[in-house]
Amino acid sequence: MSAESRILKNLDLDGAVELCAELVRIPSPIGQEKAAALFIADKLRSIGVDEVDLIEGEPDRPNVLGRVKGKSEHPGLMFYGHIDSEHVLDGWTVEPYAGLIKDGKVYGRASKDMRAGIAAFVKVTEAIIKSGLKPNSDLTLAFCVDEETAGDKGIGHLVELGLINSAYGLYGETYEFGEIMVADSGTIWFELTTHGVGQHTQLDSHKRHGINAVEKMARAITELQKLDLAYEEHPLFKGMRPCIYCGTSIESRVGMHPCMIPEQCKATFDVRLVPGQDADEVLKRIIGILDGLKAEDPEFKYDINILKKREPTQVPLDHPFLVAAQECIKEVSGKDAVLRGHEMTSDQAYIRSAGVVSVHLGPGNLLAHKPDEYIDIWQIKQAAQIYAKMAARFLF
């Protein structure tokens, strides 16, 4: 019997659905993921995962890292996803943390985003262990916090510690099921500070010597909005363009009172890029604009602090891992997979930056973070079968 047949024979699909509901019953809103992380870690130990560690990027927010040891040290396959979830707001007609199973669906906060993917990964791991086959290389499991916010304390922390060394990665995050996210947009976040001179306001005269840092910021925003983000349209990002969001947050000092000229203004900016663009090169253009303002206006003084820089990434369309993912989707669902670029950013960007060839392929759809969140049971089951087939191909 082939490895694939043995794994599929041991794959408990109903168990994946039950585990999804069980996980929904452990709330894990952003910053309060510990109970869910401990539960998942215990689950991994109980099914026989060789190594299970809890690694904190900040206190009380553990990430779960598991490893099923392979025969060799060669980089293997990784299943990964996030534990944190959005808070529950108004508008729910079902109990958000009851894990209700009804009408072919599992209801509850995080059911789709992304307990379903985690449950499928855990049950495939269990099936591999139960099959009695030892993988050729390690199977790594990473279920992390901080995806909904930035990722630095979650998967980004594990990457920074050098703990991610898989060759391939499957990311079980929700998106339109049957679509594969093969490219991620890039991001530059920066904070710009303009400096002025504080002074009490008064009638204009020779005594006026204050310099309004907010006016300097306004000038910078006006010019940065003209940033040339020339690009070639990317086939995976049809109709989507790179862009800059200016002043996503803004604050001034001493301008707490209407009668004070602010001496300092800080604003954040968010630049979104498509594959083919180079974040460093774009950053140089941004600094060029700011230096141009300085040359024109000796009173324009600024500092720039780069908060985050992620290059856009893409898996080559003929890569064997991506081709296999398309084949597995077709075998399980009977449908052709759709390849797409991701208009936002996710934990996958960190994993790709660590050199892992990763695809984002999860049960669910785009309507995340809404009241009465649910996941279709058939999607949990099909996702588990796809992951099992991929594991058979890339671990044995």
Ligand SMILES: [Zn+2]
């Ligand atoms: Zn998510």
